[in-house]
Amino acid sequence: MIQLTINGQPQQFESPINLTQLVEHLALQGKRIAIERNGEIIARSQFAAQMLEHGDQLEIVVAVGGG
């Protein structure tokens, strides 16, 4: 069991998970998003290689209307 904090909200996962799997789990595949893991930007091409660890802090962002 690992716990991740995703956009400030804790979520538990039964088994190890990489970033590609997390994106699919959150139904965000194919969406234009960017992800920061523990303060570091993770390039989209690196998602599959990123095995997430207990305690990871993730920020997942999109572009929204703003001035």
Next chain:
Amino acid sequence: MAINLKLWLLWVEGKTVPTTNRSHLQESMDNLVIAGKAYTSRLLVGTGKYKDFNETRMAIEASGAEIITVAIRRTNIGQNANEPNLLDVLPPSHYTLLPNTAGCYTVDDAVRTLRLARELLDGHSLVKLEVLGDPKTLYPNMVETLKAAEILIKEDFQVMVYTSDDPIIAKQLEEMGCVAVMPLASLIGSGMGILNPWNLQIIIDNARIPVLVDAGVGTASDATIAMELGCDGVLMNTAIAAATHPVLMASAMKKAVESGREAYQAGRMPKKLYSASPSSPVDGVIAPADSTVTRKTAQ
């Protein structure tokens, strides 16, 4: 009072003389050049506060803007998976997207937000930096803004920077490598217009990079006045989005910016205080019925 203020502002405009040291910014087509890229529109618009994406799209099309700002925010987790995305409506292939750091109060938050934006937009490096100092006024914290700009420039971002209308700070931002300075006309979203044309004029006269008024424009004449002062462009959001008819206001703003730019280039006539000058010939006026009256004044 409002009318008197407007007249005073118009008087202020008349005192200003177009300066020649900014001719390097004018290309033959009168493009706005930012970080080496030419844009035909001098109106930049935000994408916030619209009723829906359709209104956003129509207003932005009516504005003619090529550079549009977007905010970077956490995505909804586990809800509205099919929610439409702003970038589906305003694709990066059609517009130059300018991600901002709205809502950031620290150097760290602003820098992290723009790193995320660069990843989100496939390496796009043109950004709008704003580090706010106070949630009530949204006034920029220039100490933090200078620190954030330094970090971002080292990381090869092209930084268009929201700033107070302090001429010294504006010059420092230019010297450290920002690609445009964007002083406020008045507080963000206030619609109060240009409160300090004197400071703006000093910033414009000293700058060797584009100066864009960002924030505070309320209606079309505000944008025109900014352009008549010699601003290179105007960035606005609320003035359009919060109008009763946003699409019509977007069209008005397009014309206002173009009109102000042309007036600036045309070079306005000097003002003559307390001294009229007729537009029609003074000679050849028909003789008065009463010939004892001498109409022509020869002195």
